[in-house]
Amino acid sequence: MSAVPAPTSAATNPVPFEFEAGPWSHHHLARVEQALSNWVGDGAPAGLGDAMRYAVLDGGKRLRPLLVMAAYEAVCSAHPAAAAATTTAAAATTPADDAALRAACAVELIHAYSLVHDDMPCMDNDVLRRGKPTVHVQFGEAQALLAGDALQAFAFELLTPDGSAIPPATQATLCRLLARAAGSAGMAGGQAIDLASVGIVLTEDQLRQMHRLKTGALLQGSVLMGAVCGHAAQPAYQALSDYGAAMGLAFQVVDDILDVVADSATLGKTAGKDAAADKPTYVSLLGLARAQAYAQELLQESYAALARSGLPDARALGALADMVVRRSH
């Protein structure tokens, strides 16, 4: 079953968009997979390169890269001529396209490194991920630690290509957004709060803060990085930031719901793990029905932010928020 039943009211994505099986996601997923395969592990010593590739090229949902691409295209829909004008004679794609593809890969590298380190014995001690042995099981703990470290560094290397036509200001801003989303006031900070919260009763504000950092910061960061690649103007940028915040929090609320309602086979990981670990969740705090209603509210917030953005075509972002809330795993 999906996490959040379709509402009985008219609260659906205002602009229908064939997403999951459609050509949009197929096209972008293929580009991102190809780019990751070309780039990851290139120039690394053999064992380390193998571990890095194993960690990344394993068929995740690639939600974060798709958010980058969807935000980039939504912003470009407001000024298609400007994007075209930056095309260089030598390149088949524009510098802005290149920046977006690099940003899409960079956010996935950060996500992948965080999974490698999270799975290690001193953290969650998981031996399986997506049906495969985790990186430390396959390559040893030391190599897993190094592979995670190297993937984080490589994310920033991808954003700052030498001799590129990507404007330096775009490169610097992308690094800033990614560093903040990944660091102590973002993903790593959220994980630290999570560590400290086992067995503790959090208020809703504290739980929201933990989730905004732990998963929300990188999801929102993905949206903002896509917006920067498309040179978003301020009002649209702010609206996309609001979209990213609502969608990012919805992702975690739904994760908490799925931990309760889904079985392990559908989920692809152990269900009921949060409760077993005595971790505070939206379900333990609000109960299942109110958590589902809250996810629905956040979905509406994300739609409203897209409407406020004034961007002519933000359908893919709407579809991604929809997928985040209605997914079954």
Added chain:
Amino acid sequence: MSAVPAPTSAATNPVPFEFEAGPWSHHHLARVEQALSNWVGDGAPAGLGDAMRYAVLDGGKRLRPLLVMAAYEAVCSAHPAAAAATTTAAAATTPADDAALRAACAVELIHAYSLVHDDMPCMDNDVLRRGKPTVHVQFGEAQALLAGDALQAFAFELLTPDGSAIPPATQATLCRLLARAAGSAGMAGGQAIDLASVGIVLTEDQLRQMHRLKTGALLQGSVLMGAVCGHAAQPAYQALSDYGAAMGLAFQVVDDILDVVADSATLGKTAGKDAAADKPTYVSLLGLARAQAYAQELLQESYAALARSGLPDARALGALADMVVRRSH
């Protein structure tokens, strides 16, 4: 005793410079310590911020920050007027000064995170560093892992301050240099080769390659980042790159020598550890006398590169290379 006796020939730093106890290092160390203390852990959740500060604010030699500062000032000595001209009315220091201080702190954050992760049980399993319990002993393994991860992200955040007068091209180049020095073709790559080399006989070329990556890349990267902050012209930049390569390799050769000739008390860490771990070193490969001669050769190479740079005042860089080779710990 020091690692490498003073040579009997005239092969000393061509320009005498009062370094270790002198006002130059005192001034810069104070600035770097203050900046690190202001910045590290700011905005992080309490436990994580404490672990980050513990890892960084522990009185290391700060060799890498000093290399950034020395390279920056050497380059500025070629065009002091240009550096002064960029002073903004509002700031007491120039944007270039700010960039150099940030770069100095960023390289130290990367060094500090690498020590935290290296000390963990799955790597070197060290319980003491500089006389204090290592981060994972003090804060737990999970917090140590996260603190290392967050320090790496924070290094890139420091290089890309919002609303700063540091030119975006400088910010982007600093991120590129740091990412490469830290990643799979730099420090993390060298550590992976090191992991795979226990109990194996390496050729001198293989040993050099391992050390160039493991410690040399970040030392050379520090020099290059300082050069970029000072807007070095190409011939000087290349000479400083050569200096960094020779000095960086010398650092590791001397490390190998000290592991044999120094006692643990002087070294501040366990002596004889490489041999006990059956790790290939310059001493095991060349013997002690030839390793000492090689360190001396590399010191001369670093002096020659400084002479080639054409920079009016590269004395601090010369003194740092001298310190690297003659240090006793």
